[in-house]
Amino acid sequence: MFNALRTGRPLAAIGFWLLPAVFLALAWAPAEARVFDPETFTLDNGLQVVVVTNRRAPIVTHMVWYKVGAADEASGESGNAHFLEHLMFKGTKTLGPGEFSRIIAQNGGRENAFTGQDYTAFYQTVARDRLDIVMKYEADRMANLVLSDDEVLTERDVVLEERRSRVDNSPGALLGEAINAALYLNHPYRLPVIGWAHEIRQLNTETATAFYRKWYAPNNAVVIIAGDISAAEVRPLAERYYGAVAAHPVPKRARIAEPPQHAERRVTLKSARVRQPSLSIVYLAPGYNSPDGARAYALQVLDKIMGGGATSRLYRGLVVERSLAASAGSGYDATVVDGSEFSFHVSPRPGVEIDRVEAALRTEIADLLDGGVSAEEVAAAKRRLVAQAIYARDSLSTAPNVLGRALATGRTVADVEAWPERIAAVTVAEVNAAARAVLRAEHSVTGALLSKPTS
């Protein structure tokens, strides 16, 4: 489910956040696994602060994650969470519109923000001696946002242009919205984070302010700081700035549930603007927090085996050996509040009919369900997953993104730190059981992006 949207700041997006964790492995069997080795403390007002020390350069990345996202919106107000994220830059009791960004820029900082189904995050990277400034102003807008209709309505136009850029101009993105809407019969994950255009047009100062008052509170947020600083150095700053923000009650996140699904679905988008067809099959799958969330680790291993690289089953089978596909892969992300998805995607080689590629993909899925995965495949996938993670430690922004996503979706620091062990513990039987449990046609949508002849 790639529903997260970066805010109206198309520049300076920091880092990637698909990698679930990082692991500094000295031996293959991670007896004393450390991932980021974070330190954490919680203020009296409920704000959790996490610090990952990385002394490679005298800079820090500072992220505030609010535990609220698009899936928490009121019915009919799709896009409100993302809209509020834009509006957080528009002024507080003491700052005028745009002044926050001006101050960050004056201090040589880079910044951006993004919204997902389950979280809204704001971040800056600055020299370590400017951390107090970003904390001060981030704490300020946590409590003191002030909105005017003028600013709000102008920014609403910006969001509509953003939607046009990302979605309306893109047949693939339009199909993606249709897939989500078909995959979830009830749950708000069926709705786009950016919102439907007609609902965006109804958003206003009141909807944004109500959402802000309801959800934005220190006791509903996590601050992650990574870089040339320790928790001991952060603590007094956090107490001074964030500690001054009063807690207030925040509702429990209770999304309407998905009913059982019995019907396989298919959505097709045909457009003259599609010259390269593609197809995906998306299945409902557990996330970390689901009742069967223990399967999440096995599913990550399955994802690696099936579509995680040049020697994965799908790439090898469909792209290399049978020369049917130009690309083939899979996807799975367990870091969600509610349920997740396991997906396959293919795109045919020029000259190959997409029906043939679809059939080949379904054969691969059937073979997987019939024959299972091998011990060699599981061992190699686990090794590659855990080893790949070392690289993530290298980039300053990875730790705050990984920890932020985890904590904002109901996981703990211990969960993140334990990721390598849990991956290492996955067995062949668990992978096969997870595949059989998840890859059921009645829990799936097939989405096809096809050409339409112009004549």
Next chain:
Amino acid sequence: MRMRFLFVLLAVQVAVLLGAGNARAVQVERVVSPGGIEAWLIEDHTNPIISLDLAFRGGAALDPAGKAGLANMVSGLIDEGAGGLESQAFQGRLEDLSIRLRFSAGRDVFNGELRTLSENRAAAFDLLRLALTQPRFDAEPVERIRAQILAGLARRAENPNSIAARTLRRILFPNHPYGQPVEGTPESVESVTVADLGRFVAARFGRDTLIIGVVGDITPDALGQLLDKTFLDLPARAGAFEVAAARPSGAGRLVIVEKDVPQSVVLFGQEGILRDDPDYYAAYVVNYILGGGGFSSRLYKEVREKRGLAYSVYSYLQPMDHGALVVGGVATQNGRVARALELIRAEWARMGEAGPSATELDDAKRYLTGSFPLRFSSSGRISGMLVGMQLEHLGIDYLDRRNALIETVDLDTARRVARRLYDADKLAVVVVGHPDGLAASDPTPKPNG
């Protein structure tokens, strides 16, 4: 037995300037291996990984006529089988050892990146050696990568952003290789042969055009030995090449490519400034003010913040080896394109006429100097910078001098350079979409891919 000498010229204790005396030294070392291969190294033993970036001078601008996309195709293929390892075996080895090896082609350079855990460095450098010196170009991977490139071209064929970029390029450089797409066209990509691929490698990979930057968990001694093992097999000299100077055409033109999309994508460009021009730093600061500075640029304020006309509006300098551009863009609904363009032209002209204000200049310099340390956020970014510094002949002490170069841009210089650079009448404009109330200056150029 020959004595092996390793020359390590400790370059400079580079203080990364932060303002209030909070400097941390970054040491760039010039390592020259016993065999004479040079690399710039920043040792960092924090994590057990090594990041290497390399470049050969000469890229897609050298693609032969009718073979646009050759350099790009080579970049996708030299890691698909080399030496005794066929494609799946080569890729399998990379995956087993968690080595990342990627190549890419730009207009003026051919790039490579290698990322490896320290413990696998011998294997990693050896795979790099094989890719550069013994690529197999077996039939299966050649056809597979060709198909992937063609699929990519197809995917982008109707994408308004891609159409705008390709069209603008052709208008700006109608008779120069810079006007060709780096990834080629369906026709040209189909025409590339294995012989072409081999000729490219033989002609373009030489020790004399090779530039290397390394960051990470390796000492100069160890690096020197790996440099010899990896690169001495390359021919000493690459083939000579020449690319004509490129002056952009298309001044004053407005071209509309009609597409049935709700949002028009607009790209515009004019002649820019070369990287080694003494006015480059002033131009960089002025462009930041006009449209490079994200949330604080004039274009952002006028088009997005005040009027909500766009999500994205920007300008940037694009210096190339043989010519330079300053380019910008905006995307907005069809009904508001004319208005957005009008505002942008006005800002472009205003900058050219009057230049920045003192406050704007101060703010820009403060941001550009203050944010410089942020570039050191990952090994890969830094090794890439080391290559860039060498490509542009910036000097090994560039990291130390860079902020001063920005600081010395004074208001008079900024205004003179703004006047020199920004001329709204020179802009060539491409609009892809269905814009209301906008007249093209002339018919759309014939599309070719």
